[in-house]
Amino acid sequence: MRRAIALAAVLVLGGCGATVEPGAQDGAVTVQRCGEQVRYTTPKRAVAYEAGSADKLFALGLTDHVHGYVMPPANPPVERSPYAAEYRKITFLGDDLLNREQVVQAKADLVVAGWNSGFSDQRGITPAILDGLGIQSFMHTESCFNYPGFPERQAPFDALYTDLQRLGAIFGVPERAAQVVAGLRGRVDAVRARAxxxxxxxxxxxxxxxxxxxxxxxxxxxxxxxxxxxxxxxxxxxxxxxxxxxxxxxxxxxxxxxxxxxxxxxxxxxxxxxxxxxxxxxxxxxxxxxxxxxxxxxxxxxxxxxxxxxxxxxxxxxxx
CATH class of the missing domain: 3.40.50.1980 (Nitrogenase molybdenum iron protein domain)
Known part of the structure; x- marks a missing residue:
């Protein structure tokens, strides 16, 4: 069973466009960020914007790698979330739109958000700007549809699976990601069979x-x-x-x-x-x-x- 899961994890890494760098001492991997290949090292102080970002990290068991979250007014209270206990373990950073100052002050080493639903040219917080500050960033694949320069197009649920696989690669938990994705796919398949x-x-x-x-x-x-x-x-x-x-x-x-x-x-x-x-x-x-x-x-x-x-x-x- 363990061997099967390990094999699935290898397939997941290949399928989501992630490669582990041979001999890397810092857990370095190259993973797609929308249509761009980006090198990541294992984050220890991630910042999540909105519940979708935080939920993906929590679902993969990565709470210890998350420093905090930014939750704008549209989001229902985190106390109603199935991950309420995980939110209590991390820092609430603000209830407005994501901005560069929050991220810098939090000493974040990864920001997880969507394009135009977190990252924004108008507000001066983009992956390119964060790259220049030495802060890693990850964008929801679903939001890459109209990302300038490096678009990527996937059906929305496929994009969710891809995100979990890519985050699993970045944080060094590909086997866990494979299990989570398999569980979600099974539930979706069961619904479609009864439609x-x-x-x-x-x-x-x-x-x-x-x-x-x-x-x-x-x-x-x-x-x-x-x-x-x-x-x-x-x-x-x-x-x-x-x-x-x-x-x-x-x-x-x-x-x-x-x-x-x-x-x-x-x-x-x-x-x-x-x-x-x-x-x-x-x-x-x-x-x-x-x-x-x-x-x-x-x-x-x-x-x-x-x-x-x-x-x-x-x-x-x-x-x-």
Missing amino acids: PKDRAVPVFLYDSGTDQAATAGNQVPPNDIISFAGGRNIFAGLDARWTKVGWEPVVRAQPEVIVILDYGDKPAAEKIKFLKESPTTASLPAVVGNRFFVLDYNEGISGPRVVDGLERFAEYLRSL
Whole structure:
């Protein structure tokens, strides 16, 4: 069994684009960061931005290598997280957007975040800038879709598996990463095996917005959640991550289920109220039938909890 796991770990390293440097004394590995090959040494003071980043590290058993986390207002309280005990062991660094000063003051040796959801040209904290400061960085593969210069494209759930494999390589725990990924894949496969085959229910993901609707294109986890559970994201044809659309295409699609993304500063109850009261959306089949499914923010962004969201949504669809 141990030999099989070790072999799986070797395959994982190769499959995720990671190579261990022969004779390296500091655990050096070369791992892809989006479409770029980057050399990493084993981090000891990692900083995670948002729960998706922290959850990936916790799921791999890396709490001792994490110094702290930055958690903006959109994230639900960490006390409600399945990893609440792990959050208590590390340092809370701030509740605003990620910035360079936080990272430098924390003496971080790795920052884990997404492109344009943490790292940002406008705010002056990018992997290139951190490279210049001698601080390592890791970007969620799902967010690499539009990363300038080194884009990488993977389906959202595949990107989650890749992240866990790459982080496992960086921290020197590839066997553990292989086990975690195998467990998540098994749960996803079980859901897909039970998904209705006769008809894909049209589903609209509503993030926020009144003049326009913020929704999910095909490059973010909710697209896979909807599809794997047996539904059809009405905006699966949009080659985008989180994006805005007019209400006309929503009305034309006549969604029968609406997934509400629920987060701290824009709670689900307010969004449901708007959809029921707006003349534009009040007659949609999902609204008339009161078919709303509330997806927790951390079940909708790249992290292990997307599988929890998939299982819950699949159960909801089967109950209709």
